Amino acid sequence: MAEAVSCLDVKSSFFQVSLPRDTRHLFRCRVxxxxxxGLTRLPMGHKAGPEILQITITSAIAVVTTVVHPLWAAPPSVRVDLWIDNMRIAGSKSDATLWEAQALRNADSCHATMEEDREPGATQCTFLGVQFDHTPGGISE
Structure with a gap:
């Protein structure tokens, strides 16, 4: 069982995802x-927007093993759960804290702004409206 958890949230995520130049023609229209x-940012409300955003964050920031090359992936000692722009990192206190720091560096390299209210190596967090308790005797996962 994980002893520590970090919950991260990308601030105003839809407005931060820049569309790759080779896909921008797909987001053109006439006024x-x-x-x-043509749009240069992922449009809020676009049918595929949440999926595009989740894939982008999964590969660029969270670095989930099923999506990226193992060389850049999260170590197997941490569990990374991701839903659109919310991320939960669980593992030993040192591993969860180290991977949170890596995810923040990854976000910074993409010029993505993260929400400020987080506690590295915490034993409890709320992820997608569910309270996770990683204290000894607490209910987790």
Whole structure:
């Protein structure tokens, strides 16, 4: 059982994901006066937006083993759960804290801003509305 947990959240995530240049043509439309406009950021409310966002965060920030090359993946000693732009990292206190720091560095390298209210190596956190308790005798996972 994990002894520590970190919960991270990407702040205003939809507005931070830059569309790759080779896909921007897929996000073009004409406005009322006929002008062709194209998006450079992932649009909020786009049908595939949450999926695109989750794939981007999974590969660039959380580095989940099933998505990225093992060389850059989270170590097997931590469990990373991800839902769209929310991340839960569980493991030993040292492993969870180290991987949280790596995820924050990954986010920084992508110029993604993370929510500030977090406690590295905490024993409890709320993830997707569920309270996780990693204290001895607590209920977890």
């Amino acid at each position: 009322e006066d006929g002008t062709l406009v």
